Amino acid sequence: MKKIINDPATVVTESLRGLEAAHSDLLRVGYDPDHVVRADAPVGGKVAVISGGGSGHEPLHGGFVGTGMLHAAVPGAVFTSPTPDGVQAAISATTGAAGALLIVKNYTGDVLNFETxxxxxxxxxLDVRSVVIDDDVAVADSTFTAGRRGVGGTVLLEKLTGAASERGDGLDAVEALARKVIGQVRSIGVALTAPTVPHVGEPSFELAADEIEFGIGIHGEPGRERVKAEPADQLVERLVAAVVDDLPFADGDEVLLFTNSMGGTPLLELYLAHGIAERALAQRGIRVTRRLVGPYITSLEMQGISVTLLRMDDELTELWDAPVCTPALRWGM
Known part of the structure; x- marks a missing residue:
């Protein structure tokens, strides 16, 4: 195992120290329990939007803390749910009379610990409410979840609810918006290689040289099927079809297309895949009105991509375009 680390037991803490050093103008970090909050937290009169989950998916979640997005993020150990005391610390540091919304990915540990x-x-x-995102269309269930997994749609949900909070929406409205987004966002991913968790020291699964895992989870969970590698045109069409058919998306829909690197896929290949996805959607009469391309929800060094579609309307477009300033996502400011 070759990684730029000192000790697997301290990798998350040391990474958080680096995040804080690089972005102290945007955020501050609390330790023991670990939590990341906006530099100006608590923000008076605004709903606190809080998320979190296992580390190893950076920039999710800590990289999205800042103006127009998350008020706080709670990191767990690599691929491990954060503890309730970390979530509680984040709530205490950010939440006032306006209350808080917890955005929880649908993994059993995350759901239980955020609920606690x-x-x-x-x-x-304190008025604290939770929503659970379950946008992965790959499987109905897995050993890591009770139902569908929360994956790429989490990034879009955090941006949109953060923008709603920033403009002054109350907790009822922010929660309603979150449930609306969850209802119309879908994702699926594919892996070419496995990630290596530092404290494990070996790849989490094995693929033959000519195999890919279609429908992979962000922790390396099994997907729909293991298939032979195929050219990008066929692979991306397979991804797009799985997402479009699930909601389903339809001729005339306007969507945000998020083409995501799982950590090890170079931008050369990612943009190639994005272009294919745009063409595949256009052939179905689905119009891409907003886009996001890059490594925004990763799985350590896994080579692979995910495709996320969100059905858009005027409200969601306005919130997506609203200014945001975080370590990983910035525009309009």
Missing amino acids: AAELAAAED
């Missing part, structure tokens, strides 16, 4: 923290917050008379 919300209950503790309620005991302190």
